Amino acid sequence: MDKENIYILAIESSCDDTSAAVLHNTKTLSNVVATQKIHEEFGGVVPELASRAHQQNIVPVVHQALAKANIDKKQLSAIAFTRGPGLMGSLLVGTSFAKSLALGLDIPLIEVNHMQAHILAHFIEEENVRPPEFPFLAMTISGGHTQIVLVKHYFDMELLGQTLDDAVGEAFDKSAKILGLSYPGGPLLDRLAQNGNPTAFRFPKPKVAGLDFSFSGLKTSVLYFVQRQLKENPKFVEEHLNDVCASIQHTIVTILMDKLKLAVKQTGIKDVAIGGGVSANSGIRKALQQAEDELGWTSYIPKFEYCTDNAAMIGIVGYLKYKEGTFSDQGVTAKARYHI
Incomplete structure (x- = not known):
């Protein structure tokens, strides 16, 4: 087992993106993502359609990842895959494929927690990018999750707070839908x-209370606000769209930053890393920059391709677990709920 020259094939299929990546130690050689356009007409992810699309995409995506990396599958050291959390049907496709391929190649199988992967994506090797030092605070913000985590070491993490209902990405998307924007609405908003x-x-x-979040009430208030305004002026959204979007975004970013400031105050840790699809949002990035300037924080944001769901982040966790010799057996199953 060569621990200096490690090639990990990683597979991510937790929601509606099928992704495969090849990592050589901490460096990404390829990171292929197949997005599923079919959900746009439904205004959200349809789990049954997602799992069918994963079945169609997984073989060509893995093939493309190996070809782009210029790696033969016989050179692979291990297969890493997302065990959870996520949509069960989607996870089963990736889990089954990874188990079969690892068995066929007679190489180790490594299960990965999707939420840990968003945090550890910061350790993917990139030119002129310095990873955070332990301990640091991580805020994972996406369509399915909103969490603040104290990261003491690679696999020593403590959940400090999380959403009690909807995730922040859902609050963005649902607010956008109320305003008549197409799915996914968060980036448009x-x-x-x-x-x-x-x-x-x-x-x-x-x-x-504490470091937990709630976004369901905000969605309801946006809905009632828009309904009230449209009764008075049927062209209200059309005439005030930019201002409404800016006001919703400002409210969401303030909620996130208030909790993050509280976490910094409680822990005394000023190194803050964010991850997940919503970390691409311009409002949260500006707020973090402001906190750096005014409060002396150091913030870390991964490259955009490592913010959204992708297999490279699964691969870096696979690499770190491979170095530790932490492998899974063929009895491993997908877990829709999988806590840090």
Whole structure:
């Protein structure tokens, strides 16, 4: 077992993106993602359609990842895969494929927690990018998750707070849907917000104790606000779209930053890493930059391709586990709920 020259094939299939990557030690050789356009007409991910699309995509995506990396499958050291959390049907496709391929090649199988992978994506080797030093705070913000985690070491993590209901990405997407924007609406809302006044309209912030979050009430308040305004002026959304988007974004970013500031105050740790699809949002990036300037934080944001669901982040966890000799057996099964 060559521990200096490690090639990991990684597979990610937790939601609606089928992804495969090849890592040579900590460096990404390929990171292929097949997105599923079919969900756009439904305004959200349909689990049954997602799992069928994974079945169609997984072989060509893995083949492309190996070809781009210029690696023969016989050179692989191990197969890493997302065990959970995620949609069960989607996870089963990736888990079954990874188990079969590892068995066929007679190489180790490595299960990966999707949430740990978002955090450890910061340790993928990139030119002129310095990874965070332990301990640091990580905030994972995506369509399915909102968490603040104290990261003491690669696999020593403590969950400090999480959403009690909806994830932040869902709050963005559902608010965008209420405004008539196409799915996924979060990135569109962000784009429109950049041309609007963030204090034009006020939305209530939930009172949730400690470091936990809640976003269901915000979605409801956006819905009622829009319905009220449309009764008075049927062209309200059309005339005030940028300002409404900016105000919603400002409210969400304030909620996230208030909790993050509390976490920094409670732990005394000013190194803050974010990950997950919503970390691409311009509002949260500006707020982090402001915290760096005004509060002396050091913030870490991965490359955009490592923010959204991707297999490279699964691969880096696979590499770290391979170095430790932490492998799974063929009896391993997918877990829709899988805590850090």
